[in-house]
Amino acid sequence: MEGAISSGRPNTRIAVVTGGNKGIGFEVCRQLGSHGVTVVLTARDETRGAEAVEKLRSLGVADLIFHQLDITDTSSIATLVDFLKIRFGKLDILVNNAAIGGVEFLQELDASEEKFAGMDSDQMLEWMVKNVREPIDGAKKGLQTNYYGTKHVTEALLPLLQSSSDGRIVTISSQFGLLRLISNEEVRQEFSDIDNLTEERLDELLDKFLEDFEADALEARGWPTGYSAYKVAKAAMNAYSRMLARRHPALRVNCAHPGYVRTGLTMSSGVLTPEEGARNVVKVALLPDGGPTGKYFAQGEEASFV
Template sequence: MNHLLPPLSPTNRWWSEETTAVVTGANKGIGFAVVKRLLELGLTVVLTARNAENGSQAAESLRRIGFGNVHFCCLDISDPSSIAAFASWFGRNLGILDILVNNAAVSFNAVGENLIKEPETIIKTNFYGAKLLTEALLPLFRRSVSVSRILNMSSRLGTLNKLRSPSIRRILESEDLTNEQIDATLTQFLQDVKSGTWEKQGWPENWPDYAISKLALNAYSRVLARRYDGKKLSVNCLCPGFTRTSMTGGQGTHTADEAAAIVAKLVLLPPEKVATGKFYICVESKKLISKL
């Protein structure tokens, strides 16, 4: 299904300076561009980064150009203690969360390679890190007036059609999918990598470890969306398209600012237009397609 995002205009503006967003992995690239765009639109934004110096400098660069509503807190999503410390900091200093953009991720493959290099690290960061942070922040979401939003930055590499194994695909596309089944799938992948049989077992061929981490994130998002359906919290995923960032070696078809504009429009949709449990893929500057 194709979706054309509506323009952000004063007539459909539901947010204010009191609306608070958290963006992870935001000292550069898409994350930084998302923070800047949300600040331009008048929100209060928490910029997080694993490296305290880089994050502080990124936040200060935004303050210097007039954005007073930006906060910085160090956050390493691969470290459960860092996640706990961040959730505690947020609760003490800001209290109520409206929007979470899980952007932080790692990849050790060069563009075009299909090698597996550090699958445990990639899965721990890209999937379990985002999941643990989300679960830690769930009690802080505002669900009294509007619809709070979680947007997990994903990849088309994580679509179910990349799985060549019919049995694994049947598990992950089930409407009754559980977190335990997702965990079991990841455990099986890591075992197959260790035994050298991952290709024969039907896992994705391109960037397999990164693809599996994003496939798991998409699956978890659907489970979480089902859990909070009707409870004023939407959970969606977005593949921003091939964006020119350090992760892609500067290659891509569009800029981080263009990707950030799509993110902002999705997380700021009017409450009556907000969907949940969707995986959006950016195919043009304003057009999305929705897939499993």
């Protein structure tokens, strides 16, 4: 499904936001639009995506369009790429926001914040981890979406980003992707060694993670537990982004942790609103020309991948 945009200004920056129909992605679309960027909001579900666009237009975001995208579906990705080629001939900003938890919730989501009264962020995180279960199918789907899906979208859109005078890729990261959560020293070193790490080796490490997951040996082998696939996928995506930044120095390729945001993914726990979290992402997306690349930003400030 596609819609019309009101602006045909030749110098307008074009942005694609994956998973833009709700939460942080929705707010990233709104805030980029408020900065004069033409936004292509993508989502798996056409109805929800179209409804999000109408809501944003009612909030005053004019240069906005919806296009369906399932980041795990190669034909869906190809359709988006073809549309962007014909409509714009370039892409200036890609915000990789779409993600899943890869877990099953043990209780119904409750939008009220009362149950978190008196809890600090560490206590909320502990509560969240205790209230999910992580089946192997969820772990596999988590890696396929959060790492491979994001990677495939990025690779498909690279030629259009390279057609921009200042192409930027911002991938939503997380404190759950920090390398300190992997206690296996050899694995942690491999994720860190960007000079020698290859995509093929990343694939092998992710296969090994799933093998250890199925063998119920995550803790014994030094992998993170509790949202384990989400953590490993984010760590892998951080590494891939650094590799991509080295490979394409003309692009700005960065990872952005928005903070602990209250969304469906966090079971409505967290200390920031989606608006506040998105502001930390948009700040990275709109860094000055010639800004940093291959970096990790935590709540808008450059930080360590470790």
